[in-house]
Amino acid sequence: MSPLPRQRLTKRSFVNFVVIFFSLLFLSACGQRPPQVYQQQVLALGTLVDISIYGVDEEQAAKAVTAVSNKMEAIHHNWHAWQPSKLTYINQQLAAGSTVTLNPEQQQLIQTGITLAKKSNDLFNPAAGKLIALWGFHSDERPDSAPPAASDIEALVQADARMSKLTLDGNQLGSTNPAVMIDVGGYAKGYAVDQGIAALRRMGISNAIINAGGDLRAIGDKGGRPWRIGIRHPRQPGVIASLETHGDESIFTSGDYERYFEYQGQRFHHIIDPRTGRPAQGTRSVTIIHKDASTADAAATAIFIAGPTLWRETARAMGIKEVMLIDATGTIHMTEAMSQRVHLNIDTKTTKTIIVP
Amino acid sequence: MTRTTLADKIVVTLAVLLLPFLYIEFWGNSSQGEVVQIRSANSETITLPLDQDKQLKIAGALGISTIEIKDRQVRFIDSPCKGKQCIMTGWLNKDGQLAACLPNGVTVQIIGRDHRFDAVNF
Numbered sequence: 001m002s003p004l005p006r007q008r009l010t011k012r013s014f015v016n017f018v019v020i021f022f023s024l025l026f027l028s029a030c031g032q033r034p035p036q037v038y039q040q041q042v043l044a045l046g047t048l049v050d051i052s053i054y055g056v057d058e059e060q061a062a063k064a065v066t067a068v069s070n071k072m073e074a075i076h077h078n079w080h081a082w083q084p085s086k087l088t089y090i091n092q093q094l095a096a097g098s099t100v101t102l103n104p105e106q107q108q109l110i111q112t113g114i115t116l117a118k119k120s121n122d123l124f125n126p127a128a129g130k131l132i133a134l135w136g137f138h139s140d141e142r143p144d145s146a147p148p149a150a151s152d153i154e155a156l157v158q159a160d161a162r163m164s165k166l167t168l169d170g171n172q173l174g175s176t177n178p179a180v181m182i183d184v185g186g187y188a189k190g191y192a193v194d195q196g197i198a199a200l201r202r203m204g205i206s207n208a209i210i211n212a213g214g215d216l217r218a219i220g221d222k223g224g225r226p227w228r229i230g231i232r233h234p235r236q237p238g239v240i241a242s243l244e245t246h247g248d249e250s251i252f253t254s255g256d257y258e259r260y261f262e263y264q265g266q267r268f269h270h271i272i273d274p275r276t277g278r279p280a281q282g283t284r285s286v287t288i289i290h291k292d293a294s295t296a297d298a299a300a301t302a303i304f305i306a307g308p309t310l311w312r313e314t315a316r317a318m319g320i321k322e323v324m325l326i327d328a329t330g331t332i333h334m335t336e337a338m339s340q341r342v343h344l345n346i347d348t349k350t351t352k353t354i355i356v357p
Numbered sequence: 358m359t360r361t362t363l364a365d366k367i368v369v370t371l372a373v374l375l376l377p378f379l380y381i382e383f384w385g386n387s388s389q390g391e392v393v394q395i396r397s398a399n400s401e402t403i404t405l406p407l408d409q410d411k412q413l414k415i416a417g418a419l420g421i422s423t424i425e426i427k428d429r430q431v432r433f434i435d436s437p438c439k440g441k442q443c444i445m446t447g448w449l450n451k452d453g454q455l456a457a458c459l460p461n462g463v464t465v466q467i468i469g470r471d472h473r474f475d476a477v478n479f
Contacts, residue, residue, distance in 0.1 A: 211476040239474070
């Protein structure tokens with residue numbers, strides 16, 4: 001073999017090598033950069049709403065964010081529990097014993113409330129607005145002053161305000177119990193998130209997350225990779241669990257740390273148990289995965305109130321399969337379906353986990 | 358077989374010259390570590406390194422929130438809200454921690470090198 005052909009071969013293969021090497025290098029450099037997720041934060045529903053959108057150009061995403069924000073603001077405005085709103089008008093009419101004519105949105109939201117309350121055996125009780133008001137949570141910031149008198153609480157529990165006392169005949173709403181005061185705070189956020197997702201879909205967006213102050217619904221994914229969600233620890237900074245969404249799912253948490261006031265060293269949170277008229281005991285937080293956000297929102301409240309003894313049957317009655325409840329001792333109770341979804345980020349020596357079918 | 362050709366030498370030289378580029382491309386950002394993300398409703402997100410001390414004023418819905426980055430920690434030191442929840446949150450120093458002044462629409466969050474979550478539920 002003469003050295004000449006070998007030399008030529010090497011040169012040619014060298015050039016090929018350099019070309020391929022650089023092509024691969026830049027190809028991999030491109031691949032390293034994650035695809036663009038458009039993210040924008042807006043002030044709506046009295047909280048910060050984070051909207052993430054994947055797969056459309058920035059202009060379209062920005063337009064969609066504005067549309068969602070406007071839709072949610074309209075819902076917030078129409079259903080405000082203590083500032084003059086369409087809801088406060090409805091409540092005035094019901095208290096006066098009159099019937100009210102509802103528009104289609106009002107009819108839909110109130111019918112949803114009646115259905116969810118019934119399924120939860122009235123643990124989720126949007127008719128108990130007077131109790132929420134009595135506790136002072138019908139204000140932007142509840143001052144750290146004394147809780148209401150026991151006699152006032154008892155009187156409202158005895159008044160037995162329930163959604164089943166409402167009569168909804170077509171678009172005519174009436175009430176057989178003047179103590180009923182509708183407060184949609186337990187599911188309006190979910191409803192607004194559902195409406196926001198519907199608005200995105202109408203605009204041709206099929207990959208997005210609407211995160212309204214920690215409660216969210218995710219649709220689609222990020223170019224084949226699922227959305228990754230962290231669930232915050234109820235007592236420490238950081239996350240207690242994480243999960244990846246499957247298509248279209250809402251993840252809602254009710255926690256005793258979200259709204260509360262303190263008086264003489266005792267903490268009073270905002271999730272009122274309609275059976276006792278006082279903040280529900282025994283639970284720190286409840287996390288739900290469910291398709292629609294309205295149901296997830298109501299179920300998180302109902303299951304929180306049900307507590308460590310009744311949570312499983314309440315979840316079943318409301319058709320919720322994926323539930324995680326952290327009780328007052330820090331023990332994690334989960335359905336089997338939930339345990340297959342979450343990756344727990346806990347010290348198994350100090351934190352007890354109970355999985356039930 | 359063991360004789361190095363000119364081509365071999367060029368390949369080796371190129372590979373050595375590529376090292377600084379590769380280092381900056383793939384490890385360059387990590388020397389900064391964690392960042393602070395400051396968001397204000399309806400305006401651009403500000404991202405700052407956590408290891409550079411700084412005080413800054415952010416315009417929100419009600420007025421100016423003052424945020425301080427110091428010793429790899431960040432906090433609200435002033436905000437025009439009534440409740441001052443944002444200030445009471447105190448120093449943030451761990452990945453994912455968040456402080457918010459809802460009335461003013463300003464949030465501060467520490468984001469780790471790997472942006473682990475698309476959303477946090479609470």
